[in-house]
Amino acid sequence: EDQVTQSPEALRLQEGESSSLNCSYTVSGLRGLFWYRQDPGKGPEFLFTLYSAGEEKEKERLKATLTKKESFLHITAPKPEDSATYLCAVQEGGGPGGYNKLIFGAGTRLAVHP
Amino acid sequence: DAGITQSPRHKVTETGTPVTLRCHQTENHRYMYWYRQDPGHGLRLIHYSYGVKDTDKGEVSDGYSVSRSKTEDFLLTLESATSSQTSVYFCAISDAQGAKAFFGQGTRLTVV
Known part of the structure; x- marks a missing residue:
């Protein structure tokens, strides 16, 4: 069965802790x-x-990487405004109308404290 | 921000009543999707559309139907709401296969 698993479920960081x-x-x-x-x-x-x-791919303090089995979202020197839930989704092909099925993970809740 | 509007934003309804949620887009995107989001689960696809009057089922379609009579509107109907359909519903749009999807703000539905 196709699966997407995100870990950890929740993460608490101090500001600046990558x-x-x-x-x-x-x-x-x-x-x-x-x-x-x-x-x-x-x-x-x-x-x-x-x-x-x-x-x-990089955007501000975030950098995403991909291997054949997993992806990482690296957060460098996070700030409180980076607090959010981060969702990962993978896309596989073959549906009607050319639809590529998108499968989401349950997400990681990130809290960054000052 | 992508032009996606969901209505209503919040709704409380009784078990057994029909409910229709609306998604309206101003981006002229071909693909539209309805997802539900529940604690501990990822976003799960209910139905999707790949053109006007072209729709198909997702992984959790039982108890739901959809219609798309115009490019800009995608309706989700719960024919007879049940408590298990209490959830947050998101509409999304994309313009091509493999392209990123843009999500609406969500509709919080409570079935009592």
Whole structure:
């Protein structure tokens, strides 16, 4: 069964304390891996798309990497405003209308304290 | 921000009543999706549309139906609401396969 597992479920950091979030997946025919940020009471906001092993993307204090089995979201010197739930999703192909199924993980809740 | 509007934003309804949620987009994107989000679960796809009048089921479609008569509108209907359908519902849009999806602000539905 296709699965996306994120760890840890929750992470508490001090401001400036770097860390990484993990997204491991078991899907056939990966078409892409997406990272989203979700603030309480809001919809997910797109961060990155990765398509092939070895690919990396960066945005401010965030850096996403991809291997054949997992992706990491590295957070360097986080600030309190980075507090949010981070969602990972993998896309596999083959549906009607050319639809590529998107499978989400349950997310990692990140809290960054001053 | 992508132009996606969900309505209503909050709704409380009684078991057995029909409920319709609306998603309206101003981006002219081809693909539209309805997801539900529950604690401990990721976002789970209910139904999606790949064009006007073209829809298909997602992984948790039982008890839900959808319609898309115009590019900009995608309706989700709970024919007879049950307590298990209490959830936060998100609409999303994308313009191409493999492209990033943009999400609406969500509708919090409570079935009592």
